Amino acid sequence: MDAISFRIAVTALESHADVARHCALIADAASQGVQLVAFPQASIDASRAESFDGPSIRAIAAAVDDTGVAAGVGWIERTEDGRLYDSYAILFPGGARVRHRKLQASQRGLHSGARFTVFDAPFGARIGILIGDDNDVVENVRMTALMGATLLIAPMRRERTHRAMLAARAAENGMFIACSHTSGDDALIAGPDGSVLTRRAAANGGLIVADVKPSLAETSAGRRALSARRPDLYAPLARQGDAYPLRIEPERAMPRGSLPLSFAVVGRHRVMR
Numbered sequence: 001m002d003a004i005s006f007r008i009a010v011t012a013l014e015s016h017a018d019v020a021r022h023c024a025l026i027a028d029a030a031s032q033g034v035q036l037v038a039f040p041q042a043s044i045d046a047s048r049a050e051s052f053d054g055p056s057i058r059a060i061a062a063a064v065d066d067t068g069v070a071a072g073v074g075w076i077e078r079t080e081d082g083r084l085y086d087s088y089a090i091l092f093p094g095g096a097r098v099r100h101r102k103l104q105a106s107q108r109g110l111h112s113g114a115r116f117t118v119f120d121a122p123f124g125a126r127i128g129i130l131i132g133d134d135n136d137v138v139e140n141v142r143m144t145a146l147m148g149a150t151l152l153i154a155p156m157r158r159e160r161t162h163r164a165m166l167a168a169r170a171a172e173n174g175m176f177i178a179c180s181h182t183s184g185d186d187a188l189i190a191g192p193d194g195s196v197l198t199r200r201a202a203a204n205g206g207l208i209v210a211d212v213k214p215s216l217a218e219t220s221a222g223r224r225a226l227s228a229r230r231p232d233l234y235a236p237l238a239r240q241g242d243a244y245p246l247r248i249e250p251e252r253a254m255p256r257g258s259l260p261l262s263f264a265v266v267g268r269h270r271v272m273r
Contacts, residue, residue, distance in 0.1 A: 004215060006123040008151075009037045009207040010180035012187040012200060015157050016045035019056050022073060023063040029207055030067040035123050037207065038072040038180040040187075041132050041155040042086065049078035052099055057089060064091045070121075072180070074131065074155050076110075077101070083111045088131050088155055092122060100129040103140060116140075118147040125151045125214045128175075132156050135169065139237065145173035145226060150192075150217035157182040167194045174222025176212050192220040 009029050013021065022039060029037040044056045051057075056075060064071050070092045077087035077099075086102035101113030118128040128144030128151070135141060135154050144152055152175050156162060162179065163186060170177045171194030181187040188199035189210040197210040217223065 004124065005211045005213040006035045006125065007033050007209060007211050008178055008189065009034045009209045010178050010187050010189060011037065011039050011043075011207060012181060012184040013039055013043055013206075015040065015042050015182050017043055018045050019059045022060050022071070025206055026060070026063045026067050026069050026071050030069045032207065032209055034069055034207070034209060036070040036072070036090075036121070038153050038155060038178050039074060040180040040182045041074040041088070041157045042076065043073055043155070043180075044075035049076040049084055051078055051080075052087075052089065052097070057091070057097075061091045061095070061097070065093050065095075068093050072129075072153050072155065084109055085113060086110050086131055087113075088129055088153075090121075090127070090129070090153070096122075098127075098129075100131065102131040103134045104137070106133060116143050116147060118144055118149045121151075125212065128152045130154055135162065136165065138169075141169045141173055145175055145222075149175055150214040151176045151178065151212055154179045156180070156186070161186050163188060163196070163199075166190055167196060170194050170222075171220075172222050172225070174220035174224075174226065175217050176214075178210075192217040192222060 011025055026037055060071055060073055070090060072088060072090040074088045077085045086105055086107065088100045090098045098117065098119050100117035103113045105112040118126060121127050126148045128147065128149030130140055130144065130152060141152065154166065154177055156179060166177050166179055167190050170190040170192055174192045176192055177190045179188050184200045187208050189197045189208060191197050198208050200208060
């Protein structure tokens with residue numbers, strides 16, 4: 001690992017694991033030279049929802065300080081006004097913390113977050129966080145890339161596989177993606193070229209480890225494609241529903257030897273010809 005790389009690990013920890021299991025894996029990560037370990041969505045077991053400064057978060061933060069390994073953990077957050085969120089925090093040695101709330105809450109009783117989370121990490125990467133099936137929405141991942149993220153932390157749970165989708169997202173946005181997952185077959189780390197750097201088959205002691213070099217993301221084909229975007233053409237992406245302002249161009253007289261073409265615009269509920 002060179003001076004401009006850092007080592008990350010994802011886990012295949014089951015949902016709602018106890019704090020002691022988190023702390024043991026953080027210590028294991030330290031023994032392998034890992035600087036950031038990411039746990040899955042809702043990884044913390046709590047008999048009730050906790051605040052951002054609840055006992056579970058404080059205990060894991062203490063393990064982070066003891067080992068010098070940053071840790072990403074998921075839990076159900078209760079705010080002062082009683083709202084509940086599917087949240088994820090990255091805790092750094094020395095006390096710094098970053099929190100993200102799931103943008104599209106899919107569980108009854110939970111509220112949706114209202115902003116993207118992208119920040120500069122102490123070890124030289126710009127990190128974004130997207131929780132669970134928020135990663136299925138192409139625009140969510142693209143926004144984290146446009147905000148400069150070179151590493152996306154994508155904690156997940158449940159049995160649905162996301163391997164192919166995450167590899168595609170990594171390539172088209174030119175970023176590393178670290179997916180911690182409750183399914184051992186689906187936890188992985190993908191590179192900015194779309195290759196899977198490591199997954200469960202290469203796990204060592206419950207951790208799936210890879211070295212991340214942010215400069216590879218910055219010089220990737222996906223990053224070059226971002227610079228070729230034409231935002232003036234993309235207004236329909238910001239519209240809700242199927243009311244896309246698209247029209248069928250009338251057929252024109254074609255030069256001899258050319259073929260006239262027709263096409264259809266397909267909406268979710270109708271086809272216009």
